[in-house]
Amino acid sequence: MAAIRPRKDRDGVVIGYQVQIQRKGYPSQTKTFRNKADAQAWATIVESEMQRGVWRDRSESENTTLKEALDRYAEEITPNKKGAAQEKYVIAYWRNHPLAKRFLSSLRSKDIANATREMETEGKAPNTIRLRLALLSNIFTVASTDWGMEALINPVKTVRKPKPPRGRDRRLVGDEEERLLSACQTMNPELASIVSIAIETAMRQGEIMGMTWDKVDLKHQTITLEDTKNGEKRIVPLTTKATQILRDLPRNLDGKVWTYTKQGVKASYIKAVKKAGIEGLTFHDLRHEATSRLFEKGLGLMQVAAITGHKNMQMLKRYTHLKPEDLVELLR
Helix, strand or coil: CCEEEEEECCCCCEEEEEEEECCCCCCCEEEEECCHHHHHHHHHHHHHHHHHCCCCCCHHHHCCEHHHHHHHHHHHCHHHCCCHHHHHHHHHHHHCCHHHHCEHHHCCHHHHHHHHHHHHHCCCCHHHHHHHHHHHHHHHHHHHHCCCCCCCCCCCCCCCCCCCCCCCCCCCCCCHHHHHHHHHHHHCHHHHHHHHHHHHHCCCHHHHHCCEHHHEECCCCEEEECCCCCCCCEEEECCHHHHHHHHCCCCCCCCECCCCCHHHHHHHHHHHHHHCCCCCCCHHHHHHHHHHHHHHCCCCHHHHHHHHCCCCHHHHHHHCCCCHHHHHHHHC
8 A cells, every 4th residue: 555644844734745655576656746635646546557567667757857858868869860960959949948847757748739839829830840849759759768768658749740831842944044053153163063963963962062072983973972861871873964064173182072161052052043033942942953854854763762862752752843744755
């Protein structure tokens, strides 16, 4: 049986109730409540679970705040992720949230749902909200699987997530490619080469900017990417045009293909788009354009995936917006 004892202050006034449960085969459990009803309810649940053999130790999750879990996650898990820099901002958001003061075991789905509605009211983008919820969900998963909090329930799993926005379908139209490359060439010939490589290879901006000459094989017309978004090595075939662009580039002493920095090319690209009088064309849209062109050349889904590095076939389809006139040609 559980022993429930009142706790009193110096004046003898009852300020809470301490529950102690001792059962053979289980560690002693002690917890304090403000009122007797809560103490009795907790004791009943714990003893019932022990009786049925389904009890799990909740002591750690009942004494670990979300902020403490966030700090531990930031120290042990985040540094091993490719998106560590971005994840730090998400962790900072939850650290400053009122829920951070709560114990993990006390958080319920309604608490997460309320936080989600708050973000929606603030006008946060669906992807931003989904990323924040995904991090929170993973913390609960890690806590229950790696940190010994087996009884911890993930309150994020049952919460409604905002629907992701429709994939962008922006492609180069009319003479936009010519105007863009002309503007880039005027600003810096290297910028024009970077944009052309993006259109020719469907590589991500980070993959392009991370290129080194030791991974470029002009003889076999390939680029080996050791550090990709999904963490897997990928060999990208080069078109004749892409091969010629790289062949004409000067070699830098540091072994890097480009003299531009990642931030530098981002800023220059925005200026070039504005200079060309083009609206709504992001650098990532060039990857979308290149991927669509691969399909229009008649390549199959798996062939394109091998080039672009997409693992999710649905995501690959979302990137693909084929021109009807090119489909007609394929059907003849």
